[in-house]
Amino acid sequence: MTITTLLNDPALLQTRAYIDGEWVAGEAAANFAVRNPASGDSIAEVASCNAADTRRAIEAAEAALPAWRALPAKQRAQILRRWFELLLQHQEDLAQILSLEQGKPLPESRGEIAYGASFIEWFAEEAKRAYGDVIPSPFGDRRLVTIKQPIGVVAAITPWNFPNAMITRKVGPALAAGCTVVVKPAAETPLSALALAVLAERAGVPAGVLNIVTGERASEIGGELTRHPAVRKLSFTGSTRIGKLLMEQCAGTVKKLGLELGGNAPFIVFDDADLDAAVQGTLASKFRNTGQTCVCANRLLVQDGVYDAFADKLAAAVRKMQVGAAHSGEVQQGPLINEKAVAKVAEHVADAVSQGAKVLTGGAPHPLGGNFYQPTVLTEVSEHMLVAHEETFGPLAPLFRFQDEADAIRLANATEFGLAAYFYSRDVGRIWRVAEAIEAGMVGINEGLISTEVAPFGGIKQSGLGREGSRYGLEDFMEIKYLCFGGLNS
Numbered sequence: 001m002t003i004t005t006l007l008n009d010p011a012l013l014q015t016r017a018y019i020d021g022e023w024v025a026g027e028a029a030a031n032f033a034v035r036n037p038a039s040g041d042s043i044a045e046v047a048s049c050n051a052a053d054t055r056r057a058i059e060a061a062e063a064a065l066p067a068w069r070a071l072p073a074k075q076r077a078q079i080l081r082r083w084f085e086l087l088l089q090h091q092e093d094l095a096q097i098l099s100l101e102q103g104k105p106l107p108e109s110r111g112e113i114a115y116g117a118s119f120i121e122w123f124a125e126e127a128k129r130a131y132g133d134v135i136p137s138p139f140g141d142r143r144l145v146t147i148k149q150p151i152g153v154v155a156a157i158t159p160w161n162f163p164n165a166m167i168t169r170k171v172g173p174a175l176a177a178g179c180t181v182v183v184k185p186a187a188e189t190p191l192s193a194l195a196l197a198v199l200a201e202r203a204g205v206p207a208g209v210l211n212i213v214t215g216e217r218a219s220e221i222g223g224e225l226t227r228h229p230a231v232r233k234l235s236f237t238g239s240t241r242i243g244k245l246l247m248e249q250c251a252g253t254v255k256k257l258g259l260e261l262g263g264n265a266p267f268i269v270f271d272d273a274d275l276d277a278a279v280q281g282t283l284a285s286k287f288r289n290t291g292q293t294c295v296c297a298n299r300l301l302v303q304d305g306v307y308d309a310f311a312d313k314l315a316a317a318v319r320k321m322q323v324g325a326a327h328s329g330e331v332q333q334g335p336l337i338n339e340k341a342v343a344k345v346a347e348h349v350a351d352a353v354s355q356g357a358k359v360l361t362g363g364a365p366h367p368l369g370g371n372f373y374q375p376t377v378l379t380e381v382s383e384h385m386l387v388a389h390e391e392t393f394g395p396l397a398p399l400f401r402f403q404d405e406a407d408a409i410r411l412a413n414a415t416e417f418g419l420a421a422y423f424y425s426r427d428v429g430r431i432w433r434v435a436e437a438i439e440a441g442m443v444g445i446n447e448g449l450i451s452t453e454v455a456p457f458g459g460i461k462q463s464g465l466g467r468e469g470s471r472y473g474l475e476d477f478m479e480i481k482y483l484c485f486g487g488l489n490s
């Protein structure tokens with residue numbers, strides 16, 4: 001299947017990098033292959049950029065900054081609005097591209113395109129609300145105000161698991177604030193990023209305001225983005241390991257940081273929970289994107305009295321899930337992104353079983369082979385197992401037992417991560433006690449799907465810094481300037 005036969009608008013399939021409003025092959029005129037994770041087939045050959053190309057992109061963003069930041073916010077908002085409308089008009093094509101290069105089922109890809117577009121819509125509106133302050137002056141001869149100004153050139157480095165939304169969740173507020181951006185998408189999924197740039201160009205985003213630097217040499221490109229003095233902020237979404245590395249690299253030029261990192265979400269089922277609702281919440285939270293989201297339930301903590309009933313209900317629901325390639329028909333679980341991801345799931349299952357866990361369903365690679373793994377439920381899992389401390393990032397639901405509320409909170413918080421957490425209870429006192437005690441940036445209460453553009457997305461502890469989306473998201477791309485007007489009595 002060739003990708004262009006799937007598209008209504010084949011021009012959305014770009015394979016060159018986008019620098020200073022030009023589609024370029026890159027200095028070395030080299031390419032790298034983008035592959036379909038369901039089959040391993042090459043989908044396209046994409047420009048492989050190097051440090052020199054990255055410098056050119058940063059210089060283009062720097063040159064475009066004065067005019068873009070000087071544009072009245074309402075005009076920036078109008079351009080973002082047009083981009084949002086184009087994203088929705090081309091939702092099907094963008095979803096086809098996304099499913100082919102990332103593997104998620106088409107309904108999930110359509111959902112991601114709508115979710116990604118919602119950030120552009122939201123920040124088109126927020127652009128016009130970057131308010132300052134008038135501060136009551138303690139001085140008779142002075143007046144005090146603050147104004148908000150864009151941080152400047154932003155570098156954005158994004159992951160493969162949401163190759164559309166993780167870019168718009170950064171570029172939306174950055175452009176709304178008056179910043180210009182250089183994006184380095186994951187080498188696994190550059191086509192979605194390039195398609196976003198095609199539509200941004202059509203929407204009227206000026207040359208140099210948005211740049212897409214594609215390539216498989218992440219450390220070379222990232223080295224330039226994190227050390228170049230013209231870059232004033234790095235916005236990174238990815239693993240905690242790489243986030244820490246990039247933090248260190250940014251220190252030399254004291255860049256502002258936005259970090260959306262790894263997770264290890266607890267999903268707590270109390271004995272007063274609606275078990276059917278908890279099962280649906282688990283399917284939504286644990287198995288979305290075949291378990292490859294940062295906010296996936298990673299540990300299911302189930303109170304002793306309902307453990308067996310919940311385990312049986314969950315296993316029955318998981319067994320019904322269809323596994324297959326996105327374009328093979330109606331499936332709920334796709335392939336993992338690569339064989340390394342499959343190996344990690346297999347390692348977590350083998351480690352747990354070797355220490356006494358039981359396989360209730362799944363527990364082995366899928367008969368389809370390749371990057372497909374059976375959706376799996378393990379019982380009798382304990383906190384000494386790898387799956388208790390590491391983010392699995394795959395279709396594995398490990399069930400831990402707990403006795404009481406204090407035990408649940410202790411287990412839930414026994415991690416260096418603090419991105420998302422979930423719990424099911426119908427006791428209002430318990431809900432408030434647990435919601436306040438749990439160490440996470442976002443908490444789903446009787447709900448497994450919590451992400452939306454209107455709410456602050458982000459974590460605490462080693463899950464990151466800052467928030468994306470919501471009314472807070474624009475602040476993360478702005479500086480506050482304090483103005484003191486003196487001499488009023490002279």
Ligand SMILES: NC(=O)c1ccc[n+]([C@@H]2O[C@H](COP(=O)([O-])OP(=O)(O)OC[C@H]3O[C@@H](n4cnc5c(N)ncnc54)[C@H](O)[C@@H]3O)[C@@H](O)[C@H]2O)c1
Binds near residue numbers: 243
């Ligand atoms: N908190 C969030 O919002 C969020 C969202 C999605 C994914 N994640 C996390 O990301 C991880 C999975 O995504 P991943 O495998 O793409 O993560 P990753 O950290 O390996 O890669 C993320 C991005 O960083 C780039 N990168 C890798 N090494 C680099 C280097 N040395 N210098 C510069 N760039 C480099 C990659 O090319 C990619 O673009 C998981 O831990 C997941 O929890 C977090």
Ligand SMILES: O=C[C@H](O)CS(=O)(=O)O
Binds near residue numbers: 161162292294295451
């Ligand atoms: O995994 C990355 C995304 O942030 C997940 S979500 O779609 O924003 O919940």
